[in-house]
Amino acid sequence: MDFLTRISERMRHFFDDVPEFTHPTEVIEYLKSWAHDRPSTMGFIGEKDTLTVQNFTTVVGPVVVGKNVHIGPYCFLRGPLFLDDNVHIGPYSEIVRCVVSRGSAFYHRNLFLDSVIGENAKFAGLATCCNASPRGTVNVHYRGQKTEYPKSFGVTVENNTYAGVNTIFSPGAHMPEGMSVPGPCVVYGHGKVRSMFS
DSSP, X not given: OOHHHHHHHHHTTTSSSOOOOOSHHHHHHHHHHHHHTOTTOOEEEEOGGGOEEOTTOEEESEEEEOTTOEEOTTOEEESSEEEOTTOEEOTTOEXXXXXXXXXXXXXXXXXXXXXXXXXXXXXOSSOEEOOOOTXXXXXXXXXXXXXXXXXXXXXXXXXXXXXXXXXEEOTTEEEOTTOEEOSSEEEETBTEEEETTO
């Protein structure tokens, strides 16, 4: 099943009128629109009975959670966010306006903004996702195509991926399915990688 089709399908368990997404920017636009229509919705929504939140975590805006979501201490979550089943957010991580699919994990001290994360994506620690360009637009890369997007956008990370310690994602980068990078490195464009030591 296509990466974005799977995200559409999973989101339909929690959201109304989810379209069939064809581009990652559509996912973030839908999430923002959904929250805009519910300005008074704050905190956790969804499968709260199986949610674990450790001490000193701050939540601003709506965060929709699936089953068995774990959020470590000292995290900052700014909605709208969708954290699907079995998502792990490690200590000191900041996740802002993202869709995070089942089984994905941010182990510790990660920063992700305006991003679409597939299933079983793993981020070892200190991974950072930039979401803005000095030009004011972001070139969003997806499946070999580049689209100029007039708003902030982070990264598209497909299923079964791994980013090692100190991986930096340029705005609009795309990490294709199954890709693994050791870190420390920069991921940019369509799955391109540059070591921080070269």
